[in-house]
Amino acid sequence: MTVNRREFLQKAGLGALQLGLAGYFSGPLLAEAFKTSQLPRSLPELQGVTSSGILDFVNSVEAKKLNLHSLMVLRHGKVLAEGWWAPYAPNLKHTLYSxxxxxxxxxxxxxxxxxxxxxxxxxxxxxxxxxxxxxxxxxxxxxxxxxxxxxxxxxxxxxxxxxxxxxxxxxxxxxxxxxxxxxxxxxxxxxxxxxxxxxxxxxxxxxxxxxxxxxxxxxxxGIEGADWEVDPNGINTGGWGLRVKTEDIAKFGQLYLQKGMWNGKRILSEAWIQEATTSHIQSKGGSGKKEDNDWQQGYGYQFWRCRHGAYRGDGAYGQYCIVMPKQHMVIAITSETGNMGAILNEVWNHILPAVKSNELTANVSEQQQLKQKLTSLGLPLANGKSSSEQISKVSGKKFGITENSLKVSQVSLSFKADSCVFSLTDDKGTHQITAGLNKWIEGFTDLSTIPLKLVLTPVPGETKTKIAANGTWINDKTFEMTWRFIETAHYETVTCEFEEENIKVAFRRSLAILGNTKDSRPVLTGKVAV
Structure with a gap:
């Protein structure tokens, strides 16, 4: 049976918004949301939230370089705003850590x-x-x-x-x-x-x-495709290691906001929800005065209490499920930040004050500004050039690598008009990653993500990892790639420095970049193989 867009909106509970909403959530974002989600969509003002407040939040977290990967804002069970910083996307799972x-x-x-x-x-x-x-x-x-x-x-x-x-x-x-x-x-x-x-x-x-x-x-x-890391005996790690999509985080928060009810059916008892989200002990963490610290508001059953009567589940580097009962709101965030408290501060400084009433007069201009912002989000690419005279000297050549702890024996880089294929051979075989020149190219890699992670536990059966990579010439002799493992929170930079027939390859994982520390992996050195 064929259903047109207007009929679909009505069936999804969005009939009152009609095609105006379809224009607001346009393109792939709308298609993906409707394909995978049971959550209805709305406009901020229709749920009593100003578009400008959400826009201010997005602009502020970008200005402060808090490195968000995704954002979803709900009120009254409806998604008001959602965005993913490319190359992250709605259909991708994300490491949740804690x-x-x-x-x-x-x-x-x-x-x-x-x-x-x-x-x-x-x-x-x-x-x-x-x-x-x-x-x-x-x-x-x-x-x-x-x-x-x-x-x-x-x-x-x-x-x-x-x-x-x-x-x-x-x-x-x-x-x-x-x-x-x-x-x-x-x-x-x-x-x-x-x-x-x-x-x-x-x-x-x-x-x-x-x-x-x-x-x-x-x-x-409607949460599909979840996976979870395990200990050596196959027990899920529990305290970390789950991966789900951003919308799945939002659904989880909405279930708790609705005290265990979902589509009119009891999923989890209200008594448990109440008990789990009540403070049972004085928590510790963060810095500053207790009244300004979201880590000192008390701890429930694996939920933190927050300021402003809210509570949350959170994970390392800024994975958030924030539930705000007084405002009937849920906010889901994924990121890789070194300042988790700053993200919460931005929520309280911008999104919380944007909540006004059950319905506001539409501000079309602000709605359009927010739409434009949310549909054009992207993590910055490294500054550099897409070409170098070095390409003709190194492209396609195999470099033999001196003995090293990574057991890498050979690397090569093959350049095309808009991409570079990086090949690395180690004791497990040859691995290839295609990096776009000053753009992202998505693919898969069988390189292990273990060196990138905070906790070195595996996802059962995972042999390939989704990746998005880009590269640029930061000077005439140095080609730098960024590899984002887009179903984790992490990335790494891979720097290839050429000097005549010699090469140096340096790896630096994002946790080392955040902490301004040295990566534990050695710099690979080698020369053109004869």
């Missing part, structure tokens, strides 16, 4: 609702084969509730001890850590605690957290 914790918490909520466990169950009761020979009094007291509220009693985050122990049994490593404080009394941010919540689900249910959530949360909300 925003994953709020999803793991929800899995516990489903299990509690189903009577499979309670928040007062003792942790050692789930893992009798992994407990230490001597069980301390504090370890014996530790409950599911203490894992949820980051008050396990550990003096520091247990995660490094799990990952760096050299042992495959992370549960046993966690239970072996000293529990210095009485559980429930001392807050320390502890991703290992969330990992144990994931392990509990797998122990009790017989499914991973991802498998458990799929029919209960992901399918009802």
């Amino acid at each position: 925003l994953s914790k709020s999803f793991t918490s929800s899995a516990i909520g489903f299990a509690v609702d189903a009577g499979k466990l309670t928040v007062n169950d003792k942790i050692i009761s789930f893992f009798p084969k992994d407990i230490p020979a001597e069980i301390s009094e504090n370890l014996a007291k530790m409950r599911v509730r203490d894992l949820l509220t980051m008050s396990t009693g550990h003096d520091k985050d247990s995660t490094p001890a799990l990952r760096e122990s050299g042992k495959s049994n992370w549960v046993k490593s966690f239970l072996a850590q000293p529990v210095v404080h009485e559980p429930g009394t001392f807050f320390v941010y502890n991703s290992g605690a969330t990992y144990i919540l994931s392990a509990i689900i797998q122990k009790v249910i017989g499914q991973t957290v991802l498998e458990y959530l799929t029919p209960r949360l992901f399918k009802p909300l």
Whole structure:
């Protein structure tokens, strides 16, 4: 059956907006949104929000170089504004880091609702084969509730001890850590605690957290293609490692805003939503006065309380699901920023004041300015030239690389009119990445993303990674590429410096760029192979 655009808008609950909305969300953005989303679209003023406030937010985060990858703003369950900074896009998943914790918490909520466990169950009761020979009094007291509220009693985050122990049994490593404080009394941010919540689900249910959530949360909300990193034994990491799309983050927040209801059906109990988003312990983090600090407003069940009566799930480098009950709003953000607090400040400084009433008089000019901005977002390309006299000397030539810890034996660069194919041969074979000259070219690579990540855990079965790459000549002898691994938060720069028949190839991951530190990988050196 053929449905025209006007009929589709009406079926999507947007009939009142008619073709004006279709013009506002035009082109690929509209098509992708309608193809993958159950969330209706609206205009900011129709939901009582000024377009100018959202535009000010976008302009401000760009001016402050906060490196957002995506933004979605909802009010009353409708998307008012959405944008992706190219090469990021609506159809791409994105690494959530610790925003994953709020999803793991929800899995516990489903299990509690189903009577499979309670928040007062003792942790050692789930893992009798992994407990230490001597069980301390504090370890014996530790409950599911203490894992949820980051008050396990550990003096520091247990995660490094799990990952760096050299042992495959992370549960046993966690239970072996000293529990210095009485559980429930001392807050320390502890991703290992969330990992144990994931392990509990797998122990009790017989499914991973991802498998458990799929029919209960992901399918009802129309979340497709989610994946989750695992430990050495195939247990989802829980505290990090989930990947979903920006709109999926927004749907998750909307479910919580609607107190567990979705399309008129109860998904998760209201009692759990209330309990999970209430502060149970004084949180720590951030800087400055408590009243100005979104990390000191209290902590719930893997949710942070915020200023202005809001709460959020968040992840490293600026992955946000912000729920604002007073304003009936949800804001989803992905990014790679070194200043997470600054993003929240911009939300409070620009989007929050833009909320006025249930409906405002349309400001067509401001709506058009916002539309133009949101549909033309892009991360900046490196400044440089698309050509160099060096191309004729190096294009297609194979450079033998001296022995190195990366086990790279050969590289080559083959230039075309608008692209460059970079080839690298190591002990695992030959890998190719095509970079656009002063533009993005998307593709796949079988190069490992592990060196780029904060937490070195794999996605099961992932052998190829989506990538967008561009390159430019920053001077006559130096070609620099940016490789964005566009379903992660990260990128790296690859600099190829030529001197007669010699080459130097330097890698620098984005976390090193953010932290102004040296990349741990060696500079590759070599010469034209005879």
